[in-house]
Amino acid sequence: MPSFDIVSKTDMAEVENALNNIRREIETRYDFKGSNCKIERADTAITIFADDDLKLKQMHELLATHLTRRKIDAGVLDYKTPEKAAGQSVRQVVTVRQGIDKELAKKLVKEIKNSKIKVQVSIQGDELRVTGKKRDDLQETIAFCKGLKQELPLQYVNFRD
DSSP: OOEEEEEOOOOHHHHHHHHHHHHHHHHHOGGGTTOOOEEEEETTEEEEEESSHHHHHHHHHHHHHHHHHTTOOGGGEEEOOOEEOSTTOEEEEEEEOOSOOHHHHHHHHHHHHHTTOSEEEEEETTEEEEEESSHHHHHHHHHHHHHSOOSSOOEEEEEEO
């Protein structure tokens, strides 16, 4: 029986490459001269240190731009609320989301079932397995899922006949 998986995975090596590029750009840009702006990563958490809110917004733009250059959707980033540090400086933690959470998985299953496409969808941990009798039904399901507006980028892998 043909099947495929719906997953949401991020290549952390590419994220690290993007962060290295951001660090280089911060060192050379004129508007960051003399500032204490830096960006660090620990596993899936990225911590942004900025002098003020304006620099923090510029760091957000840099992060989104460099991730997009590395073919990583900026939708994988989950921005936490900025915290005040010493003086005017600001610290913000950004999480790189991996996998499909339970809420989104249930929503996707419901949407696919409501579409009346003849496939079965099962939740397997942080991914979805879609099976059907015909390959055309699976391709229709992929097209349907791509048409849905999701905040998390999805990949369709493991297509088997």
